[in-house]
Amino acid sequence: MDDALAERFEEHRPHLRAVAYRMLGSASEAEDAVQDAWLRAGRAGIEDVEDLRAWLTTVVARVCLNMLRSRRRRREEPLELGTADRPDDRAGPEEEAVVADSVGLALLVVLDTLTPAERLAFVLHDMFDLPFEEIGPIVGRTPAAARQLASRARRRVRGSEPPHGDLGRRRRLVEAFLAAAQNGDLEALIRVLDPDVVLQADAQAVPGGRPVVLRGAEIVARSAAAAAVRALVSEVALVDGAPGIVMAPDGRLSVVLAFAVDGGRITAIDVVAAPERLARLSIAAPEGW
Structure with a gap:
């Protein structure tokens, strides 16, 4: 990939990190997803891509969907809270930028209760205004089905908000x-x-x-x-x-x-x-x- 295309990619990196972080809820995994998109862009050749932002968003979304599905298949082990060693190093500037641009903690917790397809449809449409005509192929559904995924996710997200005075x-x-x-x-x-x-x-x-x-x-x-x-x-x-x-x-x-x-x-x-x-x-x- 030449310098001009690399520069175009870097222009969209903050947006791609934001998309990936909202999908995955992990700054390090979000950076991995963006790096994967960079490698795929280099292999595919993006010289003739007119809307590079949309193309890269789709690529990152597909990568995140695979990561979410893999996460669900991963064996779950008992957790011992508060016993891990705390590393002295702090997050790098790129990871801090992802966290600074993140959604609220409570929403990330709720998002993780959704299925990967629901989470992707909700994030891409409600947070990044991607049309369902583009979301459908990413999750392997029709636009109408993708709309239903987002609708179900939206109800769960809103239903988890605590009522005032509770x-x-x-x-x-x-x-x-x-x-x-x-x-x-x-x-x-x-x-x-x-x-x-x-x-x-x-x-x-x-x-x-x-x-x-x-x-x-x-x-x-x-x-x-x-x-x-x-x-x-x-x-x-x-x-x-x-x-x-x-x-x-x-x-x-x-x-x-x-x-x-x-x-x-x-x-x-x-x-x-x-x-x-x-x-x-x-x-x-x-x-x-």
């Missing part, structure tokens, strides 16, 4: 989760979790150093009970305006659990330990709820 009930639910986890009470944990609950943790929160996604009340409950949360200084706090859990041994914030709630149960948990993600969270004390 903060007290959500706080009590999170407090019950924390107490059950600290006591190792598996049955109590399962009672507060939705059967299809999704837990995702970034690489810094996991001993193996790789992001983890767990699905289902039983496996999430086992992981929470085995996490030795009681060994850390943990408390309920407002995380981006919603009840969450903060872990701060020695007074230093190390891990945050953000929750999505629907129908009186916890439907999604996002475990945040990456320094650049922690820095973007708004943490408030529970006084005055």
